[in-house]
Amino acid sequence: MLTIKRRLLLSHLLVILLGAGTLGLYLYFAAAGQIVDAVGERVLDNARVLAAGLDGDELDAVSRHSTPGAAARMEDRLQRALRGNPDLVGAYVAEVTGTDVRVVAATAPGAVSEGSGSLTVDELALLRGGLKAATLGDIAAAGAEGNDLFALAPIAAAPSRYVAGVRFRASSLQESLRTLRLSTLGGLLFGVLAALVLSRLLAESLQRRIALLGERCRALAAGDALPPNQVAIGDEFDRVIADFDATAQRLREAAGGREDALTALTAANAKLETRVEERAREIEDATGQLKIEIENRLQVEALLAEAALTDALTGLLNRRAMLEMLEQAVQASRGQGGFSMILADVDHFKHVNDTYGHGIGDQVLMAAARELESLHGDSRHAARWGGEEFFVLLPGTGLMEACRRAEELRARVERMPLQPRGLRVTMSLGVAELQPGEPLEDCLRRCDQALYRAKDAGRNTVVIARGNLFATMS
Numbered sequence: 001m002l003t004i005k006r007r008l009l010l011s012h013l014l015v016i017l018l019g020a021g022t023l024g025l026y027l028y029f030a031a032a033g034q035i036v037d038a039v040g041e042r043v044l045d046n047a048r049v050l051a052a053g054l055d056g057d058e059l060d061a062v063s064r065h066s067t068p069g070a071a072a073r074m075e076d077r078l079q080r081a082l083r084g085n086p087d088l089v090g091a092y093v094a095e096v097t098g099t100d101v102r103v104v105a106a107t108a109p110g111a112v113s114e115g116s117g118s119l120t121v122d123e124l125a126l127l128r129g130g131l132k133a134a135t136l137g138d139i140a141a142a143g144a145e146g147n148d149l150f151a152l153a154p155i156a157a158a159p160s161r162y163v164a165g166v167r168f169r170a171s172s173l174q175e176s177l178r179t180l181r182l183s184t185l186g187g188l189l190f191g192v193l194a195a196l197v198l199s200r201l202l203a204e205s206l207q208r209r210i211a212l213l214g215e216r217c218r219a220l221a222a223g224d225a226l227p228p229n230q231v232a233i234g235d236e237f238d239r240v241i242a243d244f245d246a247t248a249q250r251l252r253e254a255a256g257g258r259e260d261a262l263t264a265l266t267a268a269n270a271k272l273e274t275r276v277e278e279r280a281r282e283i284e285d286a287t288g289q290l291k292i293e294i295e296n297r298l299q300v301e302a303l304l305a306e307a308a309l310t311d312a313l314t315g316l317l318n319r320r321a322m323l324e325m326l327e328q329a330v331q332a333s334r335g336q337g338g339f340s341m342i343l344a345d346v347d348h349f350k351h352v353n354d355t356y357g358h359g360i361g362d363q364v365l366m367a368a369a370r371e372l373e374s375l376h377g378d379s380r381h382a383a384r385w386g387g388e389e390f391f392v393l394l395p396g397t398g399l400m401e402a403c404r405r406a407e408e409l410r411a412r413v414e415r416m417p418l419q420p421r422g423l424r425v426t427m428s429l430g431v432a433e434l435q436p437g438e439p440l441e442d443c444l445r446r447c448d449q450a451l452y453r454a455k456d457a458g459r460n461t462v463v464i465a466r467g468n469l470f471a472t473m474s
């Protein structure tokens, strides 16, 4: 994987190589051109100066050996011309006649000797071509072939006949160019190294802070405290780290607030649940209590209802309950068989009360009630009609059977053992049967008349109401 550090180093290296390399090459070639131009100009100037300082007559004298010592003086002048310029390796004067070229004077021991054998092909070509102005030899060719660079200048005093020539050491030029190349290369290398060092420092600085930011991101994700940041804000990256720290701090504060709120909410929920459970228990208890109360009330109501229909002394039905039962019996008799009834009254009961007291009277009434129940088998069809008077309903029972039952009841009451010993009571009874279509009141009235007739007949008697006719049974 290419790290940021390596990427930065690589990119900087490429930029440096491309930028600095291009610039270095451009500068090298510009400087090399200037050096070459300056050298050429200087060599050319040397040739011009030399040519300007020579006299045609003197050269004639040297050429024809007409004046003794002329050659030595000429050579001395050429030698002096060289002394001022150490880069020049030789100077000469050539005489050009048509295509014939001959060196008439030269520095000694130089590269040029008298005659034409030591002149290069290029020099000979220029000289034979008829030199009109100062001319420089081919610098590039001189450098490549290891020859000296030359420059030629016609001597004005002897147009087209004498030409001054100088030779420049080409190796000196090559040396200058080599030095330039080395300097350029050295500068380039130094620049690359310096840039690499700076680039490395920058990359390390960035890498260090990226690592610092990464460390903080991991700490924030794991919920740990951020490691201390000692870096002072120096650039945008430091500002990013500082902003990150501030954001992390705000996030922590917000998370803390949320946790507190969650804790409070959880506590409130638990409290609410407890209260709901308490209320549910209370409601359950209240419901249970209410149920018990309702049951009690129903029992009381049932008892009250029963009490409303029951005679408190004897436990038999009271008159109202019996009247309701009679209404139902009348309704039922329309589809089925009819019913009979007995009306019974204790004889001389006032005398009992008066003689034995009301308590004994009550005992007599209760004993009579038990006889009515045993006659019928249950207490549902026997009622206390009022005072010492009783009523017996006999559903589905005909008049004769009712009469038999009444007689049995009369006999039972007569034999009824009572306290105090010797107390005896009797009972008078009237019997009637509901006639088809007869109103209940009429039947009750007939039965009541039968009872009165039983009283009138001497008591302890059963009288039957057969229609409006009455018959005494005993």
Ligand SMILES: Nc1nc2c(ncn2[C@@H]2O[C@H](COP(=O)(O)OP(=O)(O)OP(=O)(O)O)[C@@H](O)[C@H]2O)c(=O)[nH]1
Binding pocket: 345, 346, 347, 348, 349, 350, 351, 353, 357, 358, 359, 360, 361, 362, 365, 386, 387, 388, 455
């Ligand atoms: N001990 C007691 N006496 C009652 C009760 N209800 C009515 N009596 C009495 O019953 C008596 C009825 O008397 P009467 O109507 O004169 O009838 P009687 O004495 O039985 O005479 P006859 O019916 O003609 O035989 C009255 O003295 C009433 O006070 C009761 O619940 N207990």
